[in-house]
Amino acid sequence: MQHLDQIVPLLERDTLTNITLLKMIEAYEAAIISKLIKGSEPTQWGLLLLLPVEAYPYDQQTYPDADFIAFVAYTEQSLLPELLKAVPAGARLVFKLQKDEYREQLAHYYELEQARAYISYTSQNELTSSNAQQHKGLRNEDVVKQEALAEELLPLLCSNGYTPEELRGYFAVGAYAFVIYREDEAAAGCFIFCNYNEIWEVAGVHTRERWRGQGLARQLVAAALEHLRQGGLRPRYHVLETNAASIRLAESLGLQPFMKLTHHTMQSSVAEER
CATH class of the missing domain: 3.40.630 (Aminopeptidase)
Structure with a gap:
């Protein structure tokens, strides 16, 4: 190049x-x-x-x-x-x-x-403790952070179009999964990866159909944002313009659009x- x-x-x-x-x-x-x-x-x-x-x-x-x-x-x-x-x-x-x-x-x-x-969302300036107040009341203790990509998570995290090869590549260079388990099943999950320098993407948010309507996705994203806040990293949440539910989720957690x-x-x- x-x-x-x-x-x-x-x-x-x-x-x-x-x-x-x-x-x-x-x-x-x-x-x-x-x-x-x-x-x-x-x-x-x-x-x-x-x-x-x-x-x-x-x-x-x-x-x-x-x-x-x-x-x-x-x-x-x-x-x-x-x-x-x-x-x-x-x-x-x-x-x-x-x-x-x-x-x-x-x-x-x-x-x-x-x-x-x-639409790409991020925190306004750095995520701070005051931003974290948006996350109050969420049962983040239900969220399990995993540094390794368990094979059982592949179908869940691939639901939004990622390939197993892409996921393995992200985890090979430091990605993390956030998972909520229900009845010994990975009911909902997402992952974060380094997009560019200090900007990390919150991606692959998906809840299995039988567990929807319980706010699990919001818990996952809130936990991911808190992890990034503690590391001094900036989040990016990238969502299809027609995905009204994901847009509501982002805005409910205090994220703001910066680019379409x-x-x-x-x-x-x-x-x-x-």
């Missing part, structure tokens, strides 16, 4: 907004095609990242007809046309965009159709239509 030593510091100027790009670079640096250009002013720059769809299991399953997942970031929109010259001719793209402005500008070059959108990541499939280029 070209210009890695320049790209990462630029994106880290707003780590939360650019968290998806930073995560992809860290995980798939060898596979990503990058284009970095500078503007006429020292503060002006633009970036295009192209990740082959087969590199990431989620994308391969969700967007099997695409060639690349495309990410952009820039400080000056006039740099966008030059960035797009790096897209291989005829390539089928899915754009994952962290700002509405990017979608609006890309609409001048491509006909885009939104496929899905995810929208996925857009490319129907055609505007130039082709003309």
